[in-house]
Amino acid sequence: MPEQLAFTIEVFMNGLMAGVLYALVALGFVLIYKASGIFNYAQGVMALFAALTLVGIMEGQVPFSHLINAILGTEVHHFGWHVPAFLAIVLTMIVMIVLAYCVQRFVFRYLVGQEPIILFMATIGLAYFLEGVGDLMWGSEIKTLDVGLPQGINVWIDEFTFEATGYGFFIDNLDIVASIVAAILVIGLVMFAQYTKQGRAMRAVADDHQAALSVGVSLNFIWILVWSLAGFVALVAGIMWGAKSGVQFSLSLIALKALPVLMLGGFTSIPGAIVGGLIIGVGEKLFEFLIGAPFLGGATENWFAYMLALVFLVFRPQGLFGEKIIERV
Numbered sequence: 064m065p066e067q068l069a070f071t072i073e074v075f076m077n078g079l080m081a082g083v084l085y086a087l088v089a090l091g092f093v094l095i096y097k098a099s100g101i102f103n104y105a106q107g108v109m110a111l112f113a114a115l116t117l118v119g120i121m122e123g124q125v126p127f128s129h130l131i132n133a134i135l136g137t138e139v140h141h142f143g144w145h146v147p148a149f150l151a152i153v154l155t156m157i158v159m160i161v162l163a164y165c166v167q168r169f170v171f172r173y174l175v176g177q178e179p180i181i182l183f184m185a186t187i188g189l190a191y192f193l194e195g196v197g198d199l200m201w202g203s204e205i206k207t208l209d210v211g212l213p214q215g216i217n218v219w220i221d222e223f224t225f226e227a228t229g230y231g232f233f234i235d236n237l238d239i240v241a242s243i244v245a246a247i248l249v250i251g252l253v254m255f256a257q258y259t260k261q262g263r264a265m266r267a268v269a270d271d272h273q274a275a276l277s278v279g280v281s282l283n284f285i286w287i288l289v290w291s292l293a294g295f296v297a298l299v300a301g302i303m304w305g306a307k308s309g310v311q312f313s314l315s316l317i318a319l320k321a322l323p324v325l326m327l328g329g330f331t332s333i334p335g336a337i338v339g340g341l342i343i344g345v346g347e348k349l350f351e352f353l354i355g356a357p358f359l360g361g362a363t364e365n366w367f368a369y370m371l372a373l374v375f376l377v378f379r380p381q382g383l384f385g386e387k388i389i390e391r392v
Contacts, residue, residue: 104190116155120146148209221233
């Protein structure tokens, strides 16, 4: 096999893996929007907050230790124990459920029936609030997240492709795990949304808050449920991205990369988030490899996804799998 073709195939495969990581973040946006009609600007910060909380619990860090020490004059930072990864993940999920309850109880219960722009502005405030609370609770230094996921080059793929093509492909084990987890998540969420009573209630709430209330749907319960699900997806995304690049506050910026994914896949489609993520991941890697680096000096991955989404919106504004808007004239 020609070397250029082998390189292209490797870039394509790595693009698929990167797209899955983008899609994991986009799933949280889709869940909130599909169930409540709210574009959740805070989803990226939720992934950061979940990852910070997971690392803090695993390392036995005292929450708000810097604030406590400043007020009381103490020097306490850790409890002196370490929590196993699985138990820490369970405890972190409990924290995210409590966060979902607080979001509903103290923010969105007062905004029922308001215009979408009001709800969107509330999520912007929530994003900055969570970022500040995360800093106060766990500190702002970069943290290492290790929950036992395999990392590094997949030796089997490297050896197999070397024998088949004469060139070994570098595929990260963590990306493979992320792909499997994303597939399981999508199947589970689609089944939940389509075949459960709560899933149908979520779609009813997204269509019309007042109409859902009039037929007996508990808006409070549905919003707590959907924000808990989004918190779970944020936790999974935080684990994958945190294990890949460390837990740092720039992690919250991955939400921006989810925007073109949503534009391509559709704001209301769970499978669309995966398809959109794969298109963006493959597109930006191939464009950088084939056009960006040779002809444009590189660094095209930073803007290619947004340009692709902008062009795509011209021809299909609702996205590949988004609901078509039908209006009577």
